Amino acid sequence: MTLSDTDIEKTTESRVQTPRLDRQLCFALYSASGLMTKLYRPLLAPLGLTYPQYLTMLALWERAPRTVGELGDTLGLDPATLTPLLKRMEAGGLISRRRDPADERRVLVQPTAEGEALRAAAGGIQEALGCQLPLEPVELAKLRDTLNGLVGQLRALETEATAVEQGNER
Amino acid sequence: MTLSDTDIEKTTESRVQTPRLDRQLCFALYSASGLMTKLYRPLLAPLGLTYPQYLTMLALWERAPRTVGELGDTLGLDPATLTPLLKRMEAGGLISRRRDPADERRVLVQPTAEGEALRAAAGGIQEALGCQLPLEPVELAKLRDTLNGLVGQLRALETEATAVEQGNER
DNA sequence: TCCTTTTAATTTGTACACTAATGATTTGTG
DNA sequence: CACAAATCATTAGTGTACAAATTAAAAGGA
Numbered sequence: 001m002t003l004s005d006t007d008i009e010k011t012t013e014s015r016v017q018t019p020r021l022d023r024q025l026c027f028a029l030y031s032a033s034g035l036m037t038k039l040y041r042p043l044l045a046p047l048g049l050t051y052p053q054y055l056t057m058l059a060l061w062e063r064a065p066r067t068v069g070e071l072g073d074t075l076g077l078d079p080a081t082l083t084p085l086l087k088r089m090e091a092g093g094l095i096s097r098r099r100d101p102a103d104e105r106r107v108l109v110q111p112t113a114e115g116e117a118l119r120a121a122a123g124g125i126q127e128a129l130g131c132q133l134p135l136e137p138v139e140l141a142k143l144r145d146t147l148n149g150l151v152g153q154l155r156a157l158e159t160e161a162t163a164v165e166q167g168n169e170r
Numbered sequence: 171m172t173l174s175d176t177d178i179e180k181t182t183e184s185r186v187q188t189p190r191l192d193r194q195l196c197f198a199l200y201s202a203s204g205l206m207t208k209l210y211r212p213l214l215a216p217l218g219l220t221y222p223q224y225l226t227m228l229a230l231w232e233r234a235p236r237t238v239g240e241l242g243d244t245l246g247l248d249p250a251t252l253t254p255l256l257k258r259m260e261a262g263g264l265i266s267r268r269r270d271p272a273d274e275r276r277v278l279v280q281p282t283a284e285g286e287a288l289r290a291a292a293g294g295i296q297e298a299l300g301c302q303l304p305l306e307p308v309e310l311a312k313l314r315d316t317l318n319g320l321v322g323q324l325r326a327l328e329t330e331a332t333a334v335e336q337g338n339e340r
Numbered sequence: 341t342c343c344t345t346t347t348a349a350t351t352t353g354t355a356c357a358c359t360a361a362t363g364a365t366t367t368g369t370g
Numbered sequence: 371c372a373c374a375a376a377t378c379a380t381t382a383g384t385g386t387a388c389a390a391a392t393t394a395a396a397a398g399g400a
Contacts, residue, residue, distance in 0.1 A: 018289050019296045021228040021244070025310055026206045028317035030225070031246050033203035034387085035324040036196045041388090052356065055200070058191040068379060074191070076201050081357045083380055088355080105365045105378040119188050126189045134323040140195055143316055147198035150313070153304040154205040204357085211358085222386060238349060251387050253350055258385080275348040275395045 039132065043125045047118055048092055052077070052085060054122075057111065060095065061119055064110035067100070071109060076155075094118070209302065213295045217288055218262055222247070222255060224292075227281065230265065231289055234280035237270070241279060246325075264288070 021027055037051045044054050052075075059074050060066065068079050068086065075082075086109060089095045094115035100106035133140065191197055207221045214224050222245075229244050230236065238249050238256065245252075256279060259265045264285035270276035303310065 018231050019228060019292055021225065021232060022318065023314070024228070025314045025317075026203075026210065027225060027228075028314045028321065029199065029203040029206055030221075031321045032317050032324070033196075033199040034246055035321060035328065036199055038328065038388090039324065040196065050355065051200075055191065055197060058189060058194070058197075061188050062191060069377090076204055077356090078358060079379055080359080080381080085356070103366070103378085107379065122189055132327060134327070135320065143313075143320070144193070144195045144198045146313055146316075147195075147202050148192065150305065151198065151201045151205060154202070154209065157302060157304070158205065158208065208358090220385065239347090247386090248388055249349055250351080250389080255386070273348085273396070277349065 039129065040125070043128060047121055048094070049118075053089055053094075056082075056085065056089065057094065057115065057118065057122070060109065060111050060115070061122075065108040066110070067106045067108060069106075089115075209299065210295070213298060217291055218264070219288075223259055223264075226252075226255065226259065227264065227285065227288065227292070230279065230281050230285070231292075235278040236280070237276045237278060239276075259285075 040051050040054065044051060047054075049057065055075055056071065059071060066074075068082050071077075071086075072079050072082055086095065086097060090097050093112060095109055096112055097107050097109055100108050130137075135143075210221050210224065214221060217224075219227065225245055226241065229241060236244075238252050241247075241256075242249050242252055256265065256267060260267050263282060265279055266282050267277050267279055270278050300307075305313075
């Protein structure tokens with residue numbers, strides 16, 4: 001372990017420090033996430049689902065109906081992202097969308113019978129992927145928990161930042 | 171640790187096994203990656219860079235010129251994704267694109283003087299983020315290495331799959 | 341040499357993903 | 371009650387991201 005074993009590379013020509021791509025946590029996350037999505041794609045296509053749509057169904061299978069905003073909080077997505085996504089899923093017959101009679105601002109989302117029927121197939125996908133993934137289940141769980149911890153901290157940072165924006169820093 | 175402590179939830183009503191969102195490694199990666207991108211966004215905006223554009227500059231600062239295909243391999247992106255992205259960066263004056271005289275199929279990409287000048291600012295971004303990240307540098311490095319290992323294995327799976335597609339399984 | 345095959349990048353079409361602006365409803369306050 | 375402020379979803383506009391089709395150039399074979 002040398003002193004120069006950092007994520008910064010010192011170039012001789014300018015003494016400018018350039019961050020190295022393969023030392024960036026953000027790039028590791030970016031790559032891993034993209035590859036995982038690619039791995040799911042061929043398994044989800046037969047079900048008529050994209051990867052974000054699959055995550056949405058997972059959320060709805062756990063609890064429904066939910067409003068667009070609640071779904072966005074769970075998935076970490078903007079309402080502006082979800083609206084067209086949910087419309088496509090509605091057009092595909094997997095979910096229903098209706099205004100909440102008790103509060104006409106909200107839109108309630110829930111799986112249709114057809115959407116509910118996909119539940120069984122989802123279990124098969126997890127099984128198929130577990131076989132492909134070249135990772136011990138224990139290691140996998142550890143990595144997942146570490147990431148979820150990071151996600152929690154990043155979300156805390158996020159809400160803190162918006163609070164400061166609104167002058168609520170006390 | 172109970173026997174039911176798995177990533178599958180058994181529902182009483184149908185005995186169907188539904189994967190739980192918060193137990194999915196893929197969702198943890200998806201969320202962490204998205205949040206990290208959000209964290210970078212306000213820091214990169216003053217430089218006129220989006221997050222994928224920033225990664226592209228990191229790659230080009232390390233080695234240039236590079237072809238579109240080489241960049242795609244490094245970043246894990248399709249040429250079809252990079253072409254418009256690179257055009258925007260060219261329009262912004264950060265990179266230059268030109269056909270390789272030795273092979274007119276290739277397009278050589280490299281930073282302009284203006285793009286090279288951003289190098290210094292990039293170091294500052296890493297510094298600013300390191301302060302924000304609520305994670306020990308050692309833990310961070312460990313997580314990064316674990317992820318890079320996963321990325322390597324997923325890439326191997328990927329090329330293996332395309333090889334089978336082409337009937338090269340022997 | 342001619343012609344087929346392969347390779348490299350681009351174009352087309354669909355689907356996320358976010359910011360900013362808009363519209364509609366509800367809540368809070370005088 | 372009236373009406374300003376806050377809340378919720380949608381729309382508009384820009385920028386990834388990929389599959390499939392296209393164009394252009396190089397490589398390989400008869």
